[in-house]
Amino acid sequence: MNRQQLFEEIKKKKSYLCVGLDTDIEKIPRHLLKTDDPVFEFNKQIIDATKEFCIAYKPNIAFYESLGAGGWESLRKTLAYIPKDCFTIADAKRGDIGNTSSLYARAFFKNLDFDSITVAPYMGEDSVKPFLEFEGKWVILLVHTSNKGSEDFQLLQTREGKFLYEEVIFQSQLWATPDQMMYVVGATHEEKVGAIRMLAPSHFFLVPGVGAQGGNMEHISKVGMNQQCGLIVNSARSIIYASSKDDFAEAARKESLKIQNQMEKLLAEYCR
């Protein structure tokens, strides 16, 4: 899915919501454990319940990897089940020397056909480039993450007075265009989102941390949106665990609809 197509989906669904499939076998309703593949069964019902209201799905790869070979199979089936008009994000935070990054790219782009993958920048350009060699696929580079530890290194100031995360934005724009690269920008750094938008006017931002972690949707949308929306806001736990009972899918539906309603208003106000 290219940038224009993504924007078309956002306009059509009046939403920039990404549903995070952080599916934890220990948190899903008990009755699903009787099925052949409880993780896939849970995801399937969540996808059916939310697909009208979101434009992207983001499986968090750790949740699948922690289940071994079976988890990998649940992931494969989940990805095949996601409707083609939804953007898919492998939240994997990979990044390694060139030939190894190529293999991760093959795993997520070729074998699993994800549209995009999150990548850590610490190892530099040649660790990111192999992910950019797959046509039509996206790198979503970690810039300023939503966790507390994001202060430890990302906020270090260079001799030139730039934060490390600003240097990551600066250098990475030499590696790829906004048609191939997005940035992870945590909603918990509300005061910085506007400044980051100045540094990367055209890029889409993947924004975790709204809701439970404290980020404010209205403020983020106001300072972070561009003319193509430019935001994909992730929500995981508040949607997929809206209820821990048999009605989990219906509860997920209601929660995602509520967010979509809010986003519809914000799009009308700030994306123009």
Place this chain on the structure above:
Amino acid sequence: MNRQQLFEEIKKKKSYLCVGLDTDIEKIPRHLLKTDDPVFEFNKQIIDATKEFCIAYKPNIAFYESLGAGGWESLRKTLAYIPKDCFTIADAKRGDIGNTSSLYARAFFKNLDFDSITVAPYMGEDSVKPFLEFEGKWVILLVHTSNKGSEDFQLLQTREGKFLYEEVIFQSQLWATPDQMMYVVGATHEEKVGAIRMLAPSHFFLVPGVGAQGGNMEHISKVGMNQQCGLIVNSARSIIYASSKDDFAEAARKESLKIQNQMEKLLAEYCR
């Protein structure tokens, strides 16, 4: 395996060699493709051929992940096959927000029983801590990697005049002791290894990049060794693909013996 036990193995085998199991289905001898699990069969023969001469094995997780659920199964069998007196390293370069890092830790430490995992520092302390909560397990933190892209961010200078990788060493020593943490230090930065040893006198360094990538074993050993050796030098392709024919295991044996012989001399000279 704790630090003293690792040093005992080094003294016993007179080696600080790690064999990198970067097992590529497209590079292994053709006759193995007829077996049920060619990747595991290859690893099994490599392990049998080299286990006298090395003290560690490091499967590069991308190679297994790129094969989907089957690759994960080959990895599980490989790990179970590695002798208990060998240190095991999951070269995974993970790192994510706390609850996600916990799941990666569970995947590699509990499900697969690796002794250690490589971790990327970009997301800071709370992304690394969950890996430190498993008793007897190790974090091997990326400090200064062997690839060209290591110059892009790791060599940025902070306002205080420190390189970013020095700041990573400095801060991470507040998170864990040398009994829980090692550092990845690329052999390609020969001129920096001695300086890094000054910053972290007691830590083990995992050293990639000797041989094909240009690092010099003698120099690295001279400037990098401490009283407990303090080095684990990785070699992958030069050992596991020493021959592409039926005699691959015998060729791997010869190559690892050759390196062990060199290491025996270097230990006698520099580790005291």
